[in-house]
Amino acid sequence: MIETNTLAYKKTSFALALGSFIVFCNLYLFQPMLPLMATEFSVSATQINWVLAATTLMLAVCLIPWAIASEIVGRRIIMVISLLLMPIVGLAMVFTQDLFTLTLARAVMGISVAGYVAVAVAYMAEEFSPKALMLAVGGYISANSLGGIAGRLYGGVIGEQLGWHGAVLGMAVMSLLGAIVVIKLLPPQQHFVRHNHQLHVHGRQLIAHLKQPVLWLAMLIGGINFALFVNLYSVTGFRLVAAPFNLPLSWASLIFLCYLSGTITSRLSGRWASKFNPISGMILGGILSLVGMWLGLVESRFTILISLLLLSSGAFFTHSLAYAWVSHHAKVAKATATALYLVHYYVGGSLGGFLLIYCWQHGGWSMVVTGGTVLYSLMFILCGYLMKTKQQPVLQPQ
Structure with a gap:
């Protein structure tokens, strides 16, 4: 097993983090450009949200198939395929001209990124020692946030200057270069055990995971947490380019620098768990995010900045703990379990956008806060149930 403070740990964790960085750059490239593209295509905020939602929905749909494939062929080869597909799809996207075709291409990008997302933590769970796993997951999720920041900032700045076609082309080139580095650094698995199960066996594993409250409740918590986090940022983007702020897109995209607070707290989550x-x-992470959302009721740039810092800090803290919880408590079929967590996570992110953007269109930030408070309350209730069920034995899928 790979232990902390070794060369193998540094090399492998860096490769995994870089791959994660590339994935999340591609995943959220379009988020800051949504207000600009709504104007360009003459559609509503809810309609243009499909450019982002199509990617996350297809990501969610394809996580389980990729995870099942990795049980047969191995984790590393799935991650390599995923990394190489991203620049190919990005280059194809450059040639799209209408919103429908672009949305389809973004859906295919969701399929591409799903491979890496589905199995990266399972790779870590099998190759790293328990202590190293918690730290590695924290570093991996930190790279998620850094990739999200970089992709969004790049999309906002380059999209405003060169248009979304230019932004996509540049991202495809950078993704290819990054993929080459990851492939060279990521070592073959030493502890992977091939499972040539038939499809119905994987189906039983999925059902068994969902029947265990100690796993499923954490998955629901992760989904609601992400539904709130990513879409409160989307709504804030629309808010800042509208009156009374009227910020340029490139300036409004700077809000994603607030993700840096989440980069820090995701790293601290491993220490908290130990x-x-x-x-x-x-629960603590949820409270921090909730306070941040409420603080956004004050109409000033400074308070919006502080609210987003709190939102990011809490959301990444909660996500890191819930993600690692599922990986740790699933005794077998770990790739399937972590993929199931991410299905809940990204479905929540997709559906939450339509709820919160609808609230924004029909009642402004105050209605967004009302809808968000309901979702946070539900998340706290689920945490309470998880606390009660954590002592139950975890069944092993057959």
Whole structure:
């Protein structure tokens, strides 16, 4: 097993983090450009949201198939395929001209990124020692946030200057270069055990995971957490380019620098889990995010900045703990379990956008806060149930 403070740990964790960085750059490239593209294509905020939602929905749909494939052929080869597909799809996207074709291309990008997302943590769970796993997952999710920041900032700045076609072309080139580095650094798996199960066996594993409250509740918590986090940022983007702020797109995209606070807290989550109850950490993260959302009721740039810092800090803290919880408590079929977590996570992100953007269009930020508070309350209730069920034995899927 790979232990902390070794050359193998540094090399492997860096490769995994770089791959994660590339994935999330591609995944969220279009988010800051949504207000600009709504104007370009003459559609509503809800309609243009499909450019982002199509990617995350297809990502969610394809996580399980990729995870099942990795149980047969291995984790590393799936990650390599995923990394190489991203620049290919990006180059194809450059030639799209209408919103429908672009949305389809973005859906295919969701299929591409799903391979890496589905199995990266399972790779870590099998190759790293338990102590190294918690730290590696924290670093991996930190790279998620850094990739999200970089992709969004790049999309906002380059999209405003060169248009979305130019932004996509540049991202495809950078993705190819990054993929080459990851492939060279990521070592073959030493502890992977091939499972040539038939499809019905994987189906039983999925059902068995969903029947275990100690796993499923954490998946629901992750989904609601992400539904709130990513879409509160989307709504804030629309808010800042509209009156009374009227910021240029490139300036409004700077809000994604607030993700840096999440980069820090995701790293701290591993230390919290080793000393305290992870569920209490999920609740703490939710409270921080909730306070941040409420603070956004104050109409000033400074308070919006502070609100987003709190939102990011809490959301990434909760996500890191819930993600690691599922990976740790699933005793077998770990790739399937972590993929199931991410299905809930990205479905929540997709559906949450339509809810919160609808609230924004029909009632402004105050209605967004009302809808968001309901979702946070539900997340806290689920944390309470998880606390009660954590002592139950985890069944092993057959």
